Amino acid sequence: MAGNLDIAANRVSVKYRRADVAKRILWTLASPLFRWSPRVAFGWRSVLLRVFGARIGRHVRLEPSVTIPMPWNLTIGDWSAVGAGVRLYSLGAIKLGSSVTISQGAHLCAGTHDYTDPRMPLMKPPVSVSDEAWICADAFVGPGVTVGEGAVIGARAVVVKDVESWTVVVGNPARVVKRRSFGALG
Secondary structure, three states: OOOOOOHHHHHHOOOOOHHHHHHHHHHHHHHHHHHOOOOOOHHHHHHHHHHOOOEEOOOOEEOOOOEOOOHHHEEEOOOOEEOOOOEEEOOOOEEEOOOOEEOOOOEEEOOEEOOOOOOOOEEOOOEEEOOOOEEOOOOEEOOOOEEOOOOEEOOOOEEOOOEOOOEEEEOOOOEEEEEOOOHHHO
8 A cells, every 4th residue: 555654754753862963973083093003093983983972891892884873872891792793873871781793794773663553663772781691793683672681692693682792693684503512600
């Protein structure tokens, strides 16, 4: 049934506060300092993100090709690493715990639209990745998902539901294939 969506209403709706729009413009102007920094300049990139409101722990490694549209919505714990080409789509909050690994090409998405409403309003459900979890290459973690402690999201998996601690999930949609045996030994 064509014509049921109200795209005009979506386009005129206010999706961001003026302060967020101003910060996004400033971040867009400053982001080449992030992207063009030498690969080994992990500390520099952390400092730059902190200037824009991100909460970045100690010894964090972010590759220069990581995409972060709104750094002020980002929290990363100590000793975490974010690989090349990762997209941290931080329209809403994205929280990475300590000792988290996000492998190359992964996409964590904290933004979507309410498809049940003809105006398709923007929604910003948070994404949380708990301590010691690993999001493998090219995986997708959808809006509102919590990845439990020590969980592993397999390469190219699509995760749209919470993942229990110390489990391994693979596939599209992601399904549990095993438990990590050393998780409870901590």
